[in-house]
Amino acid sequence: MQQKKGGRAMAVRILFQPSGRRIKVRQRETVLETIRQNGLEIRAVCGGHGTCGKCKVRVHIKGRPMQNLIREGAVNPLTWNEKKCLTLQERQKNFRLACCLELYQDATVEIPAESRTEQGVIVERGRRARFLLNPRVQSVCVTMSPPSLEDFRSDEERLCEAVACETGRMKEKTCCRYGLLLRLPALLRKCRWRVQAVFLSSGEATEIIDAGPVPETENPELYGMAVDLGTTTIAASLADLSTGRVLARCSCMNGQICCGDDVVSRISHVMMHSDGLRQLADLVRQDIGRLAGDLAEKAGIRAERIYEMIVAGNTVMEHLFLGLDPERIGKSPFVSVLRRPVTLPAGQLGLKVPQFGDVSCLPIEAGFVGADNVAVLLAERLDQQPVRTMVIDIGTNGEIDYGDAEGIWSTSCATGPALEGAEISCGMRAAPGAIERVRIDAATGLPFCRVIGGGKPKGICGSGIIDVIAEFVRCGLIGPDGTFRKETDSPRLRPAGRHSREFVLATAEESGTGKELVITQKDVRAVQLAKGALYAGAVLLIRAGGGKAPERILLAGAFGSYIDKENACRIRMFPLCPGAVIESIGNAASEGALAALFDRDLRDKAGELSRQIRFVEAASQTDFQRLFFEGTMFPDHSKEK
Ligand code: FES
Structure with a gap:
């Protein structure tokens, strides 16, 4: 912390660029923690362990070089991991790893494009599955007689009996959800005893979850949401439960990415931070809440008419969404807290959508094979x-x-994560600027790349990596064991260290980052392991x-x-x-x-x-x-x- 003359600690303020956000830093907090807590985006593939080198930021304090800043106590000294992950040139340009950096003076921190999480190309749909239209959420319009001295049934009994009578369901097994009971007396009287009742059916049981005026059109306005909860991305669809039509699709990056790219780093985040589980649960629930709002807006419907949400995630993601401790999934024999499907009112998870209905998580198979x-x-x-x-x-x-x-x-x-572009030296997600196709001219040894969105390449994504390795194989640049062949000749193949070689996919002039894009022997090995x-x-x-x-x-x-x-x-x-x-x-x-x-x-x-x-x-x-x-x-x- 910055010291005031009297010795009292002063808060340090960081101006983050290019977002322009000014944020006060807490004592002994790394810049990565500040970024996470304030919803800024940065790549943190290893979850902040200082090993992936993806969270590079550049520090500016009155134009002073890093060694002076360290000597003057404006920042903490370089860690061993930073010395390993940052090149000499990067260190000379004041680059640091956000997860290793602490600031004790006001500073500007630049998050360069290569460190920001790109919105990847997310596949929101697949080919349509076959199903019968038989949703759990249904509605019926009913008319009740008002209470009298001869008929003093409760409001709930009155509604339940009317619904059971209209639908042929068992009245003994019909009830109203507590949240509806709170609104029921005023609602029934306001609607003059004629309402549209929305209910959930499961087996013989019927639970009425909402009621309101009878709609003026034939559309009962019953909607549901399906969520594919991935470690990297979340894809959500809004469906009309009365017609079986999909009305809108939206997706976003999983906000937990700031705590690690893969499930193992998320588990270790939970283990290493006392409030890590709550933090990750909040992040994913906020993302899903935002997606619900986006879907409703896109389809032009009222979000409160979304009555059900189905979530299908991998084992760790479902645990984090439900707020369950995922620690044991990460250790042999890889046991989850539960495997059965879970259905509970959305409010119990702090979700605002569905306001009156349920969230259901599909069952987990075993180990890491999830819903x-x-x-x-x-x-x-x-x-x-x-x-x-x-x-x-x-x-x-x-x-x-x-x-x-x-x-x-x-x-x-x-x-x-190699096949998703992570852990590859110039890897990135499938986002604009990523090389998605590669062809190497066997005669000249020169590569030709196709870039998502056109323009100069900034990195290579999974499909590009498969292509480039396949081209290495086809052109005989690597042998069956994956080692770059010494005897082959390509103007783009060059020695790297004493025993290794690497392939320059794009020169500094050709690339959109001003730096070479290189496929190293280590990158080939990462694909081989996958x-x-x-x-x-x-x-x-x-x-x-x-x-x-x-x-x-x-x-x-x-x-x-x-x-x-x-x-x-x-x-x-x-x-x-x-x-x-x-x-x-x-x-x-x-x-x-x-x-x-x-x-x-x-x-x-x-x-x-x-x-x-x-x-x-x-x-x-x-x-x-x-x-x-x-x-x-x-x-x-x-x-x-
Ligand atoms: S090195 Fe900082 S998050 Fe991986």
């Missing part, structure tokens, strides 16, 4: 497939399902399911939507399944959640499915290591050159 995977299976009805089918959903964690009407097996594999994990998981599943090769491979999620399937096969991303048809199915988790919203029987089916699926813990299988190693290898395509 989002169950939603994918619901959308694709793997349990009804006549031919062996494999569904691969690659996110920060890879999830694989394999089976048909005879049975389903599933596993998860630690593909890591594909090794995926390959081993898939082979083990096929073996567990009797050894029948799948006839169809379905690629779910954003990554599956954008990759060049031929290039993915070229580098053996998927197990060798000759003749298998490979299809992209987009955001199938979203479609599965929507199907569960429209059809309450499908929701019951989700519970059944999650119990039927046979989970294979891939990493504990005896030959996992051998298969993993086998999966890291590339085929030798150099002869195609």
